[in-house]
Amino acid sequence: MIDGQPPSRLPWQVEMVDLFAGPGGLDVAAHWLGVSAVGIEWDRNACTTRMCAGLLTRQDDVRLSKPADYPQARILSGGPPCQAYTIAGAGVGRRALDRVLSLAMAVAGGQDITEDLMRLEDERTGLVLEPLRWALDAGVPYEAIVLEQVPAVLPVWNAFALVLEQRGYSVDCGILEAEQFGVPQTRRRAVLIARRDGLAKLPRPTHRRYRKWQAREDGDPGLRPWNVMGEALGWPERFTVASNYGTGGDPRARGQRRSTEPAFTVTGKISRNRIVGRPEGMPDRFTEGDAGKLQTFPPDYPWSGQHIAQQIGNAIPPRLAVHVLAAAMGKNVDDAKLDWCVKRSWKDTRNGVDGLLRDS
Structure with missing residues (x-):
């Protein structure tokens, strides 16, 4: 216990x-x-x-x-x-x-x-x-x-x-x-x-x-706009995330999301997603702390042990x-x-x- x-x-x-x-x-x-x-x-x-x-x-x-x-x-x-x-x-x-x-x-x-x-x-x-x-x-x-x-x-x-x-x-x-x-x-x-x-x-x-072709401000006026990666992470600079997974069955066709959009589904392999145009001084991969924030865990949640990315995902x-x-x-x-x-x-x-x- x-x-x-x-x-x-x-x-x-x-x-x-x-x-x-x-x-x-x-x-x-x-x-x-x-x-x-x-x-x-x-x-x-x-x-x-x-x-x-x-x-x-x-x-x-x-x-x-x-x-x-x-x-x-x-x-x-x-x-x-x-x-x-x-x-x-x-x-x-x-x-x-x-x-x-x-x-x-x-x-x-x-x-x-x-x-x-x-x-x-x-x-x-x-x-x-x-x-x-x-x-x-x-x-x-x-x-x-x-x-x-x-x-x-x-x-x-x-x-x-x-x-x-x-x-x-x-x-x-x-x-x-x-x-x-x-x-x-x-x-x-x-x-x-x-x-x-x-x-x-x-x-x-x-x-x-979320709709890829739809602006954040569009849609049902009775609902709030979807929350976005950049704000959740506290990064004011714009960036793009390239997915590790291919789309349409083509592994070479990497999906992309901008910082003004929601992230791709957070999985245990989130570190394989590449950050393009990343904020200065930031790594080109999401850290475990970043993944936790995208999952809406408290910013200071004490991730511990091994395989933390998998725990989060x-x-x-x-x-x-x-x-x-x-x-x-x-x-x-x-x-x-x-x-x-x-x-x-x-x-x-x-x-x-x-x-x-x-x-x-």
Whole structure:
């Protein structure tokens, strides 16, 4: 057990349990909202970051833990590993999707699927089913459930929705665009929200959707312009980022984004993107601190351990997570207050931000 929180808060006393917690994207959001959380995470490096950030952590395999270990938790959240499903990966999970959907129904029927999981080509593929097990095994149903993954997992969330609705939850799921919630990068996530009390609705966008051919000032006047790389990083000079990935199937056709646009999706390989016309004295690659800012982690977040770029790339942006968690609680977010929050020291905001939540 790694416990970096004040001793007055014990694991079984927390309000939220976060499965596959990583370095803390959902947990940072929970703390900003004033919700105490414990994260279950296997990776030693992510746990080191969490310890340095003072996040309550259980370093363990999610499959070996159970809801009864956290009897006071009223919110279940999680972002299962995405490597098997991501477009950038080998696609094992996508090929096994039909099998995973049938296993979800088996879990709902109370069947033991241990041997079935062992036969999967990549054991990480089956980890996406763990949040459903937790939801069904909870002695007292969770008041809210929040799950997020890469877009390819949306059919799994839809299957979960059918199961949870049969057990008294209102459920909504779909694809959210991170830049529509103020994150200075384009990033698509499949999100599920379930509520026991009230109608579950995904959060409404606060910012305009990024379009390459559209000016920042164009679009829905009721929404804020998308946030941009240059402002998020605090670099007044103009620059351009050349992607490491090709477009249209041509590896030589590198996409480009200007500093007045959102960044490309932040991944563990962000350092391969090249900065053209970089500010004087700056390296021609994004640093780990830069990547953290583009993910909307606090500017002084204490990234630690090894494989930091991968930790950052795997995390859900806390700014997006705030909107999702608030929606699961039946609340809205004061987005101007969230602007302030994202730029502040982690020490200043770790115990909650007054006025961040509003009634829906």
